[in-house]
Amino acid sequence: MxxxxxxxxxxxxxxxxxxxxxxxxxxxxxxxxxxxxxxxxxxxxxxxxxxxxxxxxxxxxxxxxxxxxxxxxxxxxxxxxxxxxxxxxxxxxxxxxxxxxxxxxxxxxxxxxxxxxxxxxxxxxxxxSNSSYLYRNKQDIISIPYKDIITFSSSLHYIDILTVSEHYCQYATLNNIIEYLPQEFIRIHKSCIVNMAHIYKVTGSTIVLSNRMTTQIGRSYMKSVIAAFTAYSMRFDKA
The missing domain is CATH 3.40.50.2300 (Response regulator)
Structure with missing residues (x-):
């Protein structure tokens, strides 16, 4: 490499x-x-x-x-x-x-x-090295690099996976998915998981993502999200 x-x-x-x-x-x-x-x-x-x-x-x-x-x-x-x-x-x-x-x-x-x-x-x-999420549907298994995934969001019994270039839909739940995701992924409200590597800005309860979309932090998640993102931003230097 x-x-x-x-x-x-x-x-x-x-x-x-x-x-x-x-x-x-x-x-x-x-x-x-x-x-x-x-x-x-x-x-x-x-x-x-x-x-x-x-x-x-x-x-x-x-x-x-x-x-x-x-x-x-x-x-x-x-x-x-x-x-x-x-x-x-x-x-x-x-x-x-x-x-x-x-x-x-x-x-x-x-x-x-x-x-x-x-x-x-x-x-x-x-x-x-392309550590990846395996997306499955009835026809395909696709390896999606975690670094390319921006959000996982839920709608009824389906999960929308938004990446830097594609959109996928999968039959699953956020509760099941988040157990297997790397630490840079954080739940910001009950229906959305965000990759902190794709957060550009946090203003109040609004998150601006790398694709310029915005999403809201749930009130009950606010303290944990801000703490996690601050720790993520300084995670390698604890001095």
């Missing part, structure tokens, strides 16, 4: 240290890396275009760069069609809440620690 990584970091020592850890992880996991390094958002966008963004498996973005901040870069990447993981590098934990609007995978606090970084990379590698 190969990961193509883009690092935008304006502090050379920070960038070098991150690359050292990345190469250590790749050696342990027998994963090939291709790393492109940029000292600013301006440099990145000068050297790349919308056709080349998609080749990157993951972006590591320093939030506090001089002109274009990491948040500015992430917003432009999302606007121009990049859907892969974005990881912010920051010295300030409070920046986590700004990531909702750009669908950030995670925040790593500086100086980056080996354990949270490796956990983050393992999750990305696992997603790329």
């Amino acid at each position: 190969k990961l193509t990584i883009s690092i935008l970091e304006d502090q050379p020592t920070e960038a070098e240290y991150l690359k050292t850890l990345l190469h250590k992880w790749s050696s342990q996991e027998n994963c090939e890396l291709e790393i492109a390094e940029y000292c600013s958002g301006e440099e990145f966008f000068t050297q790349n275009n919308t056709d080349t963004y998609k080749r990157f498996s993951v972006f590591f973005l320093d939030i506090q760069m001089k002109e274009l901040s990491g948040l500015d870069v992430a917003k432009r990447l999302r606007k121009e069609g990049y859907t892969g993981p974005i990881i912010f590098l920051t010295a300030f934990r409070e920046y986590v809440f700004h990531g909702y609007e750009v669908h950030a995978l995670n925040y790593l606090l500086k100086p980056v620690k080996e354990e949270p970084l490796f956990l983050c990379l393992n999750e990305i590698a696992n997603d790329i």
Whole structure:
């Protein structure tokens, strides 16, 4: 397996240290890396275009760069069609809440620690290896990558499965399905399960999803959903 990584970091020592850890992880996991390094958002966008963004498996973005901040870069990447993981590098934990609007995978606090970084990379590698949900109907069995599933929602005795590109309908119940889903899936009300990796923003009781659809958090689920999503956003860095 190969990961193509883009690092935008304006502090050379920070960038070098991150690359050292990345190469250590790749050696342990027998994963090939291709790393492109940029000292600013301006440099990145000068050297790349919308056709080349998609080749990157993951972006590591320093939030506090001089002109274009990491948040500015992430917003432009999302606007121009990049859907892969974005990881912010920051010295300030409070920046986590700004990531909702750009669908950030995670925040790593500086100086980056080996354990949270490796956990983050393992999750990305696992997603790329296509861990999947098996959808069954009378004619077919289809393997759907979990990373592509946005929501499961119930209607009478059927479940609608919404993905980034398709829609499926299955005879099942949410109670049965949620027992077998990965931890990034959370029930937000009695008739809907959401993949937290596809949450762009939470405003009050409204969730904005990666496809720009909105859904509501049930009143009795509110506290658990907010707690779970906050923990998910910071799951690799507990310091």
